[in-house]
Amino acid sequence: xxxxxxxxxxxxxxxxxxxxxxxxxxxxxxxxxxxxxxxxxxxxxxxxxxxxxxxxxxxxxxxxxxxxxxxxxxxxxxxxxxxxxxxxxxxxxxxxxxxxxxxxxxxxxxxxxxxxxxxxxxxxxxxxxxxxxxxxxxxxxxxxxxxxxxxxxxxxxxxxxxxxxxxxxxxxxxxxxxxxxxxxxxxxxxxxxxxxxxxxxxx
Amino acid sequence: xxxxxxxxxxxxxxxxxxxxxxxxxxxxxxxxxxxxxxxxxxxxxxxxxxxxxxxxxxxxxxxxxxxxxxxxxxxxxxxxxxxxxxxxxxxxxxxxxxxxxxxxxxxxxxxxxxxxxxxxxxxxxxxxxxxxxxxxxxxxxxxxxxxxxxxxxxxxxxxxxxxxxxxxxxxxxxxxxxxxxxxxxxxxxxxxxxxxxxxxxxxxxxxxxxxxxxxxxxxxxxxxxxxxxxxxxxxxxxxxxxxxxxxxxxxxxxxxxxxxxxxxxxxxxxxxxxxxxxxxxxxxxxxxxxxxxxxxxxxxxxxxxxxxxxxxxxxxxxxxxxxxxxxxxxxxxxxxxxxxxxxxxxxxxxxxxxxxxxxxxxxxxxxxxxx
Amino acid sequence: xxxxxxxxxxxxxxxxxxxxxxxxxxxxxxxxxxxxxxxxxxxxxxxxxxxxxxxxxxxxxxxxxxxxxxxxxxxxxxxxxxxxxxxxxxxxxxxxxxxxxxxxxxxxxxxxxxxxxxxxxxxxxxxxxxxxxxxxxxxxxxxxxxxxxxxxx
Numbered sequence: 001x002x003x004x005x006x007x008x009x010x011x012x013x014x015x016x017x018x019x020x021x022x023x024x025x026x027x028x029x030x031x032x033x034x035x036x037x038x039x040x041x042x043x044x045x046x047x048x049x050x051x052x053x054x055x056x057x058x059x060x061x062x063x064x065x066x067x068x069x070x071x072x073x074x075x076x077x078x079x080x081x082x083x084x085x086x087x088x089x090x091x092x093x094x095x096x097x098x099x100x101x102x103x104x105x106x107x108x109x110x111x112x113x114x115x116x117x118x119x120x121x122x123x124x125x126x127x128x129x130x131x132x133x134x135x136x137x138x139x140x141x142x143x144x145x146x147x148x149x150x151x152x153x154x155x156x157x158x159x160x161x162x163x164x165x166x167x168x169x170x171x172x173x174x175x176x177x178x179x180x181x182x183x184x185x186x187x188x189x190x191x192x193x194x195x196x197x198x199x200x201x202x203x
Numbered sequence: 204x205x206x207x208x209x210x211x212x213x214x215x216x217x218x219x220x221x222x223x224x225x226x227x228x229x230x231x232x233x234x235x236x237x238x239x240x241x242x243x244x245x246x247x248x249x250x251x252x253x254x255x256x257x258x259x260x261x262x263x264x265x266x267x268x269x270x271x272x273x274x275x276x277x278x279x280x281x282x283x284x285x286x287x288x289x290x291x292x293x294x295x296x297x298x299x300x301x302x303x304x305x306x307x308x309x310x311x312x313x314x315x316x317x318x319x320x321x322x323x324x325x326x327x328x329x330x331x332x333x334x335x336x337x338x339x340x341x342x343x344x345x346x347x348x349x350x351x352x353x354x355x356x357x358x359x360x361x362x363x364x365x366x367x368x369x370x371x372x373x374x375x376x377x378x379x380x381x382x383x384x385x386x387x388x389x390x391x392x393x394x395x396x397x398x399x400x401x402x403x404x405x406x407x408x409x410x411x412x413x414x415x416x417x418x419x420x421x422x423x424x425x426x427x428x429x430x431x432x433x434x435x436x437x438x439x440x441x442x443x444x445x446x447x448x449x450x451x452x453x454x455x456x457x458x459x460x461x462x463x464x465x466x467x468x469x470x471x472x473x474x475x476x477x478x479x480x481x482x483x484x485x486x487x488x489x490x491x492x493x494x495x496x497x498x499x500x501x502x503x504x505x506x507x508x509x510x511x512x513x514x515x516x517x518x519x520x521x522x523x524x525x526x527x528x529x530x531x532x533x534x535x536x537x538x539x540x541x542x543x544x545x546x547x548x549x550x551x552x553x554x555x556x557x558x559x560x561x562x563x564x565x566x567x568x569x570x571x572x573x574x
Numbered sequence: 575x576x577x578x579x580x581x582x583x584x585x586x587x588x589x590x591x592x593x594x595x596x597x598x599x600x601x602x603x604x605x606x607x608x609x610x611x612x613x614x615x616x617x618x619x620x621x622x623x624x625x626x627x628x629x630x631x632x633x634x635x636x637x638x639x640x641x642x643x644x645x646x647x648x649x650x651x652x653x654x655x656x657x658x659x660x661x662x663x664x665x666x667x668x669x670x671x672x673x674x675x676x677x678x679x680x681x682x683x684x685x686x687x688x689x690x691x692x693x694x695x696x697x698x699x700x701x702x703x704x705x706x707x708x709x710x711x712x713x714x715x716x717x718x719x720x721x722x723x724x725x726x727x
Contacts, residue, residue, distance in 0.1 A: 008443065008617050008649060008657055015621075063290045064385060084442030085649075086618070088291060258627065258643035259664065285642055289623040291661075296628040296637045303705060305712050313718075321715040346714035347707075357633045372631030380628065380637045394631060395638035402640050436591075437643065439625055443659055446583050449591035450625065450645055451663040457633065480629045480640055 007081030010044030012058055018042045022059040026182060029191040034144040034153030036136050036188040046078035048104045053132050053184035061087040061100055068098035072105050098127045106131045107159045112167045115179050123176035130182045133157040136190050143199040155190055157183050165198050172197055208537045226271050240264035249483025250274060254524060255281030256403040258453050258482050275524050282525050295438045295447055299457045300357055302433040309358050310427040311461055317355030322432060358429035359459050368474040390516045397519060401495055402481050404522030406488045412512040413494030420510035421498045428461035432484050456485050460493035469505035589680055589694055594662040596697045598669035605672060608692030614650035614675045620667035622646045648674040656681045
């Protein structure tokens with residue numbers, strides 16, 4: 001299949017209802033950090049973009065949201081063409097210009113503080129990071145607390161960025177500035193908003 | 204502080220029902236069709252498109268009917284509608300030099316390449332009401348004349364070769380055009396952002412400010428270098444096609460105002476320029492826009508800011524009639540709690556004032572008694 | 575770019591320009607007369623959105639945003655595999671669908687000739703005629719101003 005065909009196939013079958021379903025899942029995941037929200041396969045993007053991350057991008061991105069791709073996604077012309085056709089989002093030149101960032105390989109991703117952090121006046125002008133992970137249970141456990149979590153919550157995504165717990169602590173300290181994270185796993189997603197604290201990490 | 208009020212639902216519903224009835228008017232009179240408005244009230248439709256900042260004739264015509272001919276209400280409706288639509292992108296800049304011209308005049312050169320064509324103008328009419336129009340008389344078809352193949356370059360290009368007129372407005376190469384629909388207004392602002400605000404600004408407000416510059420408040424000696432009205436082609440770059448995709452054409456009015464300028468510490472004596480570009484056939488608006496654009500360049504050109512038309516924050520903050528009408532008209536909504544608080548305050552101040560008066564009077568009487 | 579490819583793109587762009595200008599009922603009338611197939615899978619849209627129209631300061635300077643315009647677009651795939659796109663000012667979704675199919679058919683060697691001669695050629699002729707009418711009517715309002723010398727001597 002050539003790039004032209006790959007880039008136009010695999011969008012939402014029902015753009016309005018599908019986007020609403022994905023948005024609802026993300027909203028619930030943001031409101032209850034660390035909980036996995038199930039998401040059926042609604043988009044079929046070219047690899048290495050995953051179905052979940054692709055659906056999130058289709059729901060959130062448009063012409064007004066510069067999008068940053070990590071090197072593995074950047075290298076794939078069909079991914080860029082697919083996102084361009086279906087969302088119209090321009091590609092950000094640097095992580096600091098991005099409203100959204102898609103990260104296929106979180107392990108090697110750029111530091112969190114390299115992305116847009118927002119300003120004191122407009123903390124919403126920060127980057128929302130969409131991390132592609134294999135699942136939400138097989139990695140080191142993250143014990144979470146903060147708004148939206150009654151006592152504690154647990155999540156264990158594998159292949160997270162280096163020094164993630166330390167980086168996240170610094171992200172917390174920048175509040176109200178700071179990035180938010182969407183963890184896109186096959187069939188589900190979970191969120192780490194900037195208000196969530198990681199209490200401990202299992203060794 | 205705002206305090207909500209409840210109730211009035213039935214009254215509101217009935218008021219809207221009454222509005223619908225009055226809008227329709229006498230049922231014996233045929234209802235207006237949108238195509239009638241598009242065709243026969245075309246300049247009203249153009250104004251709604253320009254200030255509603257949405258080029259769509261049918262929607263503007265619908266807004267005019269729905270608003271019973273209240274133009275600012277119609278503009279409000281159009282502005283509200285456009286927020287419901289996604290944005291596909293920014294077109295490539297239109298080339299007004301390649302316009303299919305329907306009118307083109309200059310007050311600075313009588314013989315200019317391509318000539319002057321009056322087009323469908325009110326100029327040189329006698330402004331006498333025409334009873335025949337009321338009687339629905341047949342209208343003659345337009346005269347025709349073979350077209351000279353001569354191109355119509357912009358007048359600014361003709362003046363440019365002597366070096367006596369400033370160049371077209373340039374911005375630094377890496378400058379991304381600002382967009383007031385995405386970023387809040389910040390002052391001082393770049394000229395491109397000002398022009399966007401002026402292009403959707405209220406015609407009456409800009410006209411009055413432009414007029415004020417002619418009457419001596421920030422006088423800048425304007426001449427109409429050129430006005431042109433006509434259709435320009437739109438093209439959009441899209442990721443799925445290797446060329447800019449043609450979208451069709453829109454009618455715009457462009458005004459190049461040429462202003463004598465005696466020079467300042469920042470710039471030599473030369474002609475400076477003000478620019479107007481608006482949707483539709485909206486000549487007065489384009490001229491007013493160009494006058495305001497030039498006046499607002501005072502700081503850039505090293506002129507003293509002495510008049511309202513030169514005050515960027517004043518002009519741009521008050522040029523949007525949807526914002527203006529919203530804030531003025533909100534005063535009629537219930538402010539009962541606000542007013543009760545004010546009433547309490549005024550009662551107390553009045554009581555204090557009267558108490559003081561009484562004390563003074565008592566003291567006066569005592570003094571008089573003592574004398 | 576090779577000459578062949580450039581010509582191909584220029585032809586496709588000209589087709590899209592003509593279709594964007596044409597009225598929906600005129601397109602469907604000619605479509606039916608030409609017996610063109612209208613079966614296609616919708617890949618995107620038809621959907622209506624906005625484009626922000628840009629001008630240039632002074633006519634030829636830096637770009638600035640003038641205002642928005644409504645645009646409707648569609649993307650379709652024919653049973654034979656060709657993908658077609660359409661974009662046009664306005665809110666006509668039926669026109670968007672049909673013109674996207676026209677774009678796809680134009681890319682099919684079996685249909686290009688019919689699309690060009692039975693659909694695009696008459697639409698283009700009508701468009702040219704309308705423009706020419708506007709030009710000659712405008713030309714009739716061409717003026718020659720004479721500056722009058724005020725006699726002092």
